[in-house]
Amino acid sequence: MHTQRRRLKDTTMSEHPVHRSAADAVAIGPATSEPFDTLLHQAHAARLGMWVFLASELLLFGGFFALLTAYRFEHADGFREAVHANTKVLGSMNTLVLLTSSTCVAVAVHVFREGRRRLAGALVFTTVALGAVFLTLKMTEYGLHFHEGIFPGGHGEWFLHHDTPGLATFWTIYFVATGLHAMHVTVGMIFLGIVGRSVLNGRLPRAHAHRLELAAVYWHLVDVVWIFLWPLFYLA
Amino acid sequence: MTATATDLDVTAAPVPTAAPTSAKPSSYLTDGTTVRSWLLTTDHKRIALLYFVSVSFFLFLGGILALALRLEHLTPGPTIMSAYTYNRVFTLHGVIMVFLFLIPSIPATFGNFLLPIMIGAKDLAFPRINLLSWYIYLAGAALLIWAMINGGLDTGWTFYTPYSAHSPSAVVPAVLGVFIVGWSSILTGLNFIVSVHTLRARGLRLMKMPLFVWAIYSTSIIQVLATPVLGLSMVLVAIDAGLGWGIFDPSRGGDPVLFQHLFWFYSHPAVYIMILPAMGVVSEVIPTFARKVPYSYEAIAYSALGIAFTGFLTWGHHMFTAGISAVDAGAFGILSMMVAVFSAIKVFTWVATLYKGSISLTTPLAYVFVFLFLFVFGGMTGVAVASTSLDLHWHDTYFVVAHFHFIMVGGALTAFLAGLHYWFPKVTGRMYGERLGLVACVLVFAGFFVTFFPQFLLGNAGMPRRYYYYSPEHQPLHVISTIGALGLGAALLLILGYLGWALVYGEKAPDNPWGSRSYEWLTRSPPPTHNFDATPRFALGPYDYTRPDEDAHAHAEAPAQGHDHV
Amino acid sequence: MRRLLLTAAALVALWGASFGLSYVELGRASLAVALIIAAFKAVLVVLVFMELLHEKTSVKLAAGSALLTVTIFVTLVAADVATRAPAPLDPPEPHPTHVSPGTGAPGW
Amino acid sequence: MPAWLVKLLFLPVEASSIAAEVDALHATIITVTMVSSLAVFAATGWMVLRFRRRAPNVTTPHIVAKRSHEAGIALALLFLFCAFWVVGFRQYLTIEQPPDDARTVFVTARQWMWKFSYADGRSAEDVLVVPRGAAIKLAMTSRDVIHAFYVPAFRIKQDVVPGRYTTAWFRAEKAGTYPILCAEYCGTDHSAMRGEVRVLEPVDYARWLDDPSRDRSGEQDLVSRGRDVAVRRACVTCHSVGAGTTTTGPSWAGLYDSYVELRGGTRVLADEAYLTRSMMDPNADIVSGYQPVMPTYAGTLDASETAALVEYIESLREPRDPGVALPKVRAVETSSDGGTP
Known part of the structure; x- marks a missing residue:
């Protein structure tokens, strides 16, 4: 009895388009990769694979969260001072940019499933463009920091006038963490760009919507990481 | 349970036997023999063999270095190398053994070979990523070795800052090598997790999987969730050493103890990456040679998950003397005891499984008995070290060295050898000689014990690890240890010799030489490229020894036909 | 579609709240408030945009265990630093954290 | 702990107030370790003999574990391990918290030597002189990398971390000379970074204190x-x-x-x-x-x-503030006698 229930849960899909009906799956046709029987099956594996990968990515940034938390206990004053000196308005605008881009790509996935290919493609490329805006703003911020004399490793003129313990640590982690995040943004843009191209020129059939979903889910994770980096570096 | 058309067939009705195979059936070994067909293969079995060759090479290399270290310690002062060289050699030994041998040893070889077969799949979920992970491993290993030759590395495998930030050796390429090897480990783990969730054959419930799959699955969770933190800490060390930004540099407000937190958050669970697959091997070998249903399948499966989980809670016990707070030390101390409980449950279940069995003392089982003894000994000394006050005396002494060698050599390497003998017929299609196997097993045990037991006593006597000069009164114990190490080395060479001989001249292995019920024995030896000639039906559990062989086999075989669509 | 747009609106509203509150002096609570708002936003993105609500158990497990592990990691590291006894002494004078005066150039 | 047991376990002499307690826990756990691993070995050995395979292709019974048995064993083990932890952690707290009457000695570690500065402003390298029976608190820091202060005879070890002070304390109970080792790997001459603790009888210690030449201890600065x-x-x-x-x-x-x-x-x-x-x-x-x-x-x-x-x-740096610069002691510390012997 138990077995049967499990199987049902595994193969019968919910109403949501994430899991198409089994009949649909047969219509979609055979899998393109060796170990799977159906494309539906393969899509699920790909999605699970992406999520497991994202779990791994989250732990990568988890190291920064642990460091930031610990150093905040050790250098409460220094961190407060550094946060106040940060480019809050630019950083906050960047948060808004990423939130908008996430919305765009989520809507893109939605409309692609409905078959509105062009709109979906346009939204994907809007997302890529917003990613570019994010990176541009980020570079502007770096430029401002360098102009002020804030360099990673506690180097630069700014530190001559500011010597609260913890400032050097804050800025080094800031540069390393946001730099790593910017690398993820870049990878996400490339990923979305490739999928977006095949959406636009029609080479991505609806049955392969999961490829767009994978890129979108990756992009959302980049957003989620930033949602936490933003308050830690800019707000308080 | 109900049997339906779409569900698992558990009816006892006999099924027609598959047509007898032709005289020389093709196998994954004969299916393409060019070098290219090996280097570009996506067959998990071939990738497993590629991994096997690589990790064996690094075991050999690490072993040579270990012998060099032991020979150096024949006298309290300089024997065959200088302190400068000694520090590089012990670092090299540690880095190679941990990152290039132990971590990939069982998961990437036996796990890769057997996991898809054991769940009735044709391959892993992402075959190309599987091949990619081997190349990433090779790239990382090459960078590491390059660093070791060009500048060497003298930080110890733990890379503690600020020493690693100041060390004149090639820290940056070495830690980047470790970083790269880490990605290979993450991809392997990811592949296993997805395969277990999506590629199980019809009717193969999670709780009907062979226990080895549970062990590999639990290992994969650790690989996926802990390795990125190692990656991050290696990147931060590279930044500190290469660019001098001083994230952990106290002169800029950094805290070197935080590096240790990051490092051990990976490197303690990494111990379970090494030992959990070993436990998986034990869980397969004991039921087969005792012809016995495990005393408690659930206990073994759940305790694997339990070890994987609690493994994340215990890293701080490496840091009792490092200057962490007493509160944290207390918390980590008691959390460490949880792991011991889960491990002990496994040991009890294994031993209880033997009760009223029909035990045949073959080489794999002999290794498992060695494992049990050494693992209990090594594990209990772990409990001792986790008892916080004792660690103040033992930390960073030879006691700790002996403790983790009992787990990693006595545990992981012994189980690796058990698995090597157990699955040798399946992988190669040949049988090894049982008599030499048992002799080598006894030699391995003796060599190991003589090497590492004296090191417990050295630790008690207060000899710190990573010491080039030591007090002359410790010399006798060191000499005994060195003699043991030479014996262990000779035993390993003996194994290499007779297995190499068996590979060519050994008699042909039957499909199921041990009469096992586990699923990998349902296919041919060596298996065909797609693992099964026909879609298998896993009608019986993998440990059902309550029926005789004929009956069990009747359930396992299925008519040759196309596979069902899920 | 409606759900996606509603979520987007909620995210922007939360962003505004967080940004506005950063100008209010809340003392030590300000970081906690900002992080709680961030957590709400993250939950919205993960559940709605990333469609975790509709994924299978295996995917939920992956997400859940990652979250649990990060929580354990951050908590136990922070527990160490937060409960360390105050050092008995001030450390010896630290090295200067800057290059010699006048040179704005970084030391790398 | 009886001397023969200390010898049997290859332990160094028990020279501090906490050594005997720690060794007692040590002996207990090691005994449990030996007994349990030998028991497993014996059990497997017995079963191999008793249940050896007498015929091929026999069937065996399916013995199912009782949940209550499994839970009972797990709980009993948990209880045993927790008991170890309780005893060990209590000892740890004792070792970590210096008593109020402890005298402070400042320790500076560097590659590859120890420097001990006494509260009266004098200092010595690699030799720490203490009176028997008095609690000595060490306030330790490092000038370069992490070292660890380890005196096997006292059963204490504490990492010495640059940029902050860590503490350790001991009460020596036997006069004599005991080695100080560095237990955290710190570079090429890690194993040569040695010193010694000289535990003097109180009378001898007073004499040593009054010795005007002790600043140099016969050695150059x-x-x-x-x-x-x-x-x-x-x-x-x-x-x-x-x-x-x-x-x-x-x-x-x-x-x-x-x-x-x-x-x-x-x-x-x-x-x-x-x-x-x-x-x-x-x-x-x-x-x-x-x-x-x-x-x-x-x-x-x-x-x-x-x-x-x-x-x-x-x-040879530009002179800033010459003389032995002892680190600043926080207010909490100055209220005590500052460790002046």
């Missing part, structure tokens, strides 16, 4: 020893120690604590670790404008010579 090493090892033929003169190698005058520009434009801080590294592996950092001609001194300079040289180079 570290800076002049470093100067001698620099001459004996011919360092000064290439490195000038005064201002102005350019020679084969960079000048030592004002070098310490300054930023050095290396080939390729990198700049590094010339701290203790940099100085030591430059002696052990000169080609690691080539100072801009100089040739890589210096041979390695790893294996030539011994641990104490290295430390003395570093101290000497430090003394």
Whole structure:
């Protein structure tokens, strides 16, 4: 009895388009990769694979969260001072940019499933463009920091006038963490760009919507990481 | 349970036997023999063999270095190398053994070979990523070795800052090598997790999987969730050493103890990456040679998950003397005891499984008995070290060295050898000689014990690890240890010799030489490229020894036909 | 579609709240408030945009265990630093954290 | 603990107030370890004999574990392990918290020596002299990398971390001399970084305190020893120690604590670790404008010579505040007697 229930849960899909009906799956046709029987099956594996990968990515940034938390206990004053000196308005605008881009790509996935290919493609490329805006703003911020004399490793003129313990640590982690995040943004843009191209020129059939979903889910994770980096570096 | 058309067939009705195979059936070994067909293969079995060759090479290399270290310690002062060289050699030994041998040893070889077969799949979920992970491993290993030759590395495998930030050796390429090897480990783990969730054959419930799959699955969770933190800490060390930004540099407000937190958050669970697959091997070998249903399948499966989980809670016990707070030390101390409980449950279940069995003392089982003894000994000394006050005396002494060698050599390497003998017929299609196997097993045990037991006593006597000069009164114990190490080395060479001989001249292995019920024995030896000639039906559990062989086999075989669509 | 747009609106509203509150002096609570708002936003993105609500158990497990592990990691590291006894002494004078005066150039 | 058991376990002599307790827990757990692993070995051995395979292809019964048995065993083990932890952690707390009447000695570790500064302003290298029976608190910091202060006979070990102070304390109960070891790997001469604790009877200790010559303890101070090493090892033929003169190698005058520009434009801080590294592996950092001609001194300079040289180079910095600079003691500490013996 138990077995049967499990199987049902595994193969019968919910109403949501994430899991198409089994009949649909047969219509979609055979899998393109060796170990799977159906494309539906393969899509699920790909999605699970992406999520497991994202779990791994989250732990990568988890190291920064642990460091930031610990150093905040050790250098409460220094961190407060550094946060106040940060480019809050630019950083906050960047948060808004990423939130908008996430919305765009989520809507893109939605409309692609409905078959509105062009709109979906346009939204994907809007997302890529917003990613570019994010990176541009980020570079502007770096430029401002360098102009002020804030360099990673506690180097630069700014530190001559500011010597609260913890400032050097804050800025080094800031540069390393946001730099790593910017690398993820870049990878996400490339990923979305490739999928977006095949959406636009029609080479991505609806049955392969999961490829767009994978890129979108990756992009959302980049957003989620930033949602936490933003308050830690800019707000308080 | 109900049997339906779409569900698992558990009816006892006999099924027609598959047509007898032709005289020389093709196998994954004969299916393409060019070098290219090996280097570009996506067959998990071939990738497993590629991994096997690589990790064996690094075991050999690490072993040579270990012998060099032991020979150096024949006298309290300089024997065959200088302190400068000694520090590089012990670092090299540690880095190679941990990152290039132990971590990939069982998961990437036996796990890769057997996991898809054991769940009735044709391959892993992402075959190309599987091949990619081997190349990433090779790239990382090459960078590491390059660093070791060009500048060497003298930080110890733990890379503690600020020493690693100041060390004149090639820290940056070495830690980047470790970083790269880490990605290979993450991809392997990811592949296993997805395969277990999506590629199980019809009717193969999670709780009907062979226990080895549970062990590999639990290992994969650790690989996926802990390795990125190692990656991050290696990147931060590279930044500190290469660019001098001083994230952990106290002169800029950094805290070197935080590096240790990051490092051990990976490197303690990494111990379970090494030992959990070993436990998986034990869980397969004991039921087969005792012809016995495990005393408690659930206990073994759940305790694997339990070890994987609690493994994340215990890293701080490496840091009792490092200057962490007493509160944290207390918390980590008691959390460490949880792991011991889960491990002990496994040991009890294994031993209880033997009760009223029909035990045949073959080489794999002999290794498992060695494992049990050494693992209990090594594990209990772990409990001792986790008892916080004792660690103040033992930390960073030879006691700790002996403790983790009992787990990693006595545990992981012994189980690796058990698995090597157990699955040798399946992988190669040949049988090894049982008599030499048992002799080598006894030699391995003796060599190991003589090497590492004296090191417990050295630790008690207060000899710190990573010491080039030591007090002359410790010399006798060191000499005994060195003699043991030479014996262990000779035993390993003996194994290499007779297995190499068996590979060519050994008699042909039957499909199921041990009469096992586990699923990998349902296919041919060596298996065909797609693992099964026909879609298998896993009608019986993998440990059902309550029926005789004929009956069990009747359930396992299925008519040759196309596979069902899920 | 409606759900996606509603979520987007909620995210922007939360962003505004967080940004506005950063100008209010809340003392030590300000970081906690900002992080709680961030957590709400993250939950919205993960559940709605990333469609975790509709994924299978295996995917939920992956997400859940990652979250649990990060929580354990951050908590136990922070527990160490937060409960360390105050050092008995001030450390010896630290090295200067800057290059010699006048040179704005970084030391790398 | 009885002396024969200490000998049997190869333990060093129990010379501190906590050693006997710790050893008792040690002996208990080790006994449990031996008994349990031998029991497993014996059980497997017995079953191999008793249940050996007598015929091929036999069936065996399916013995199912009772949940209550499994839970019972798990709980019993948990209880046993937790009991170990309770005892061990209580001891740990005792070892971690110095008693109120403890006298403070400041410890500075560096590659590769120990420096002990007493509260009366005098200091000594590698030798710590304490009276029997008195609680001694060590306030320790490192000048370069992490070291660990380890006295096997006292059963204490504490990492010595740069940039902060860590503490350890002990009450020596047997007069005698005990080795101090560094237990955290700290570079080429890690194993040569040794010192000793001399535990004196209170009478002898008082006599030692009054000895006017003890400042030097018959040895030179570290800076002049470093100067001698620099001459004996011919360092000064290439490195000038005064201002102005350019020679084969960079000048030592004002070098310490300054930023050095290396080939390729990198700049590094010339701290203790940099100085030591430059002696052990000169080609690691080539100072801009100089040739890589210096041979390695790893294996030539011994641990104490290295430390003395570093101290000497430090003394050539621009003078700031001469004299022994003891770190500032926080307000909480000054209320006690400050450790003045």
